[in-house]
Amino acid sequence: MAGKIVYMFLxxxxxxxxxxxxxxxxxxxxxxxxxxxxxxxxxxxxxxAADLVWPNVDQLFHLLFAEPSKLFIKSLKGL
Amino acid sequence: xxxxxxxxxxxxxxLFLAYITGSAVIIIPSPLAAAAGNGAWIxxxxxxxxxxIVLACILYLYRHLPGPTYIExxxxxxxxxxxWTIALPALLLLFLQLSNIVIDIGDFFKSTMxxxxxxxIFHFMFIILSALTARAGIEVMARMFVLLLFSMFxxxxxxxxxxxxxxxxxxxxxxxxxxxxPILHGAYIANGxxxxxxxxxxxxxxxxxxxxxxRYGKSLFWALLVNGITIVIxxxxxxxxxxxxxxxxxxxxxxxxxxxxxxxxxxxVESVIGFSLIVGSYMKASLSLYILNAVVSRLFKVKDNxxxxxxxxxxxxxxxxxxxxxxxEFVEAVNVIWPLAINCLLILPLLVMTxxxxxxxxxx
Numbered sequence: 393m394a395g396k397i398v399y400m401f402l403x404x405x406x407x408x409x410x411x412x413x414x415x416x417x418x419x420x421x422x423x424x425x426x427x428x429x430x431x432x433x434x435x436x437x438x439x440x441a442a443d444l445v446w447p448n449v450d451q452l453f454h455l456l457f458a459e460p461s462k463l464f465i466k467s468l469k470g471l
Numbered sequence: 472x473x474x475x476x477x478x479x480x481x482x483x484x485x486l487f488l489a490y491i492t493g494s495a496v497i498i499i500p501s502p503l504a505a506a507a508g509n510g511a512w513i514x515x516x517x518x519x520x521x522x523x524i525v526l527a528c529i530l531y532l533y534r535h536l537p538g539p540t541y542i543e544x545x546x547x548x549x550x551x552x553x554x555w556t557i558a559l560p561a562l563l564l565l566f567l568q569l570s571n572i573v574i575d576i577g578d579f580f581k582s583t584m585x586x587x588x589x590x591x592i593f594h595f596m597f598i599i600l601s602a603l604t605a606r607a608g609i610e611v612m613a614r615m616f617v618l619l620l621f622s623m624f625x626x627x628x629x630x631x632x633x634x635x636x637x638x639x640x641x642x643x644x645x646x647x648x649x650x651x652x653p654i655l656h657g658a659y660i661a662n663g664x665x666x667x668x669x670x671x672x673x674x675x676x677x678x679x680x681x682x683x684x685x686r687y688g689k690s691l692f693w694a695l696l697v698n699g700i701t702i703v704i705x706x707x708x709x710x711x712x713x714x715x716x717x718x719x720x721x722x723x724x725x726x727x728x729x730x731x732x733x734x735x736x737x738x739x740v741e742s743v744i745g746f747s748l749i750v751g752s753y754m755k756a757s758l759s760l761y762i763l764n765a766v767v768s769r770l771f772k773v774k775d776n777x778x779x780x781x782x783x784x785x786x787x788x789x790x791x792x793x794x795x796x797x798x799x800e801f802v803e804a805v806n807v808i809w810p811l812a813i814n815c816l817l818i819l820p821l822l823v824m825t826x827x828x829x830x831x832x833x834x835x
Contacts, residue, residue: 436789
């Protein structure tokens, strides 16, 4: 876990240091979207670093499409 | 990645070829052969037909609507809020698509060449390379990818020729021992990846120079045809060499390259060919990231197109490390769930939009 935290810290530090001049020039909307994206990435970062089984994007798709797609494939194979 | 960038119709078709052939040529033969057996090449042809329909739809929409991209199409036809409802699932699909490509690359290196290295190392290096490429802009990508495409197709053709002593024509028969069902299953898989993903390519159409507007449709169809032929021959080669085992070997072309020997001088060339094949995935990942960034920037009307690229890359990197806990989950997500999800969330709205525009045009 410590290794993952250091790894992610280095990545975030590099990205933020690089984007700082662009952040200063960006519009309010641009900064808001940037912050929202970083917040989402922070959520994923926690899942990654702590190996948590928290809700993720694939689970949403699995919930909506797993059963219908299996039924569809079953019906295709039955032809 | 500024808004004044422009490319020729030839460059657009090369980007399109890289986008649809990139990772597909190395990945798709195996699940196709597993699902459809000896009839995998028929599945590929059926899926190619679906790709032709999707491409025809996006070209039709682009010619008849003043809005240049999928986001603008949906907002113009359905209004602001319904347009958002259509665009947001497409955005999630793009995140998943890019993450899946990155996962595949990590898996390829881990299962073939560098088994001791942790997958996140590959994921990070790959995503940072794609981010830097996307940041360089579409003109740079268009110029660079033409050369890389030559290298990739050269390697593919070399594999086809060099493994020809192992071809067994009899392995191709019987073509449909279990009827049409498995063929349609294979077509379902190949339709989801790569042909339904053509829908995302609308984001790159506005970059074509105005004087080339009349020509790019034809060149895109040619690119699609080249893609179809390449995948069909790759699938047939895999079946003719490995027979009933074609569906069990992952990264079929790489496995075929392992068989290459010439006068006991040329041996173990699979690593060189493997890297040429991986270049395809790199091109697709770079283009997907570029498209993802364009979608987010247009959706939220962010003027500086480069500004959001690195946060998006971090998200894709983290998604690639957190999405699936086992390989089985990943295989199910790509081969079972993805085709239906992308058809419902991207292709269905695209078909509805095309139908609406066609009706409007006929009423004029």
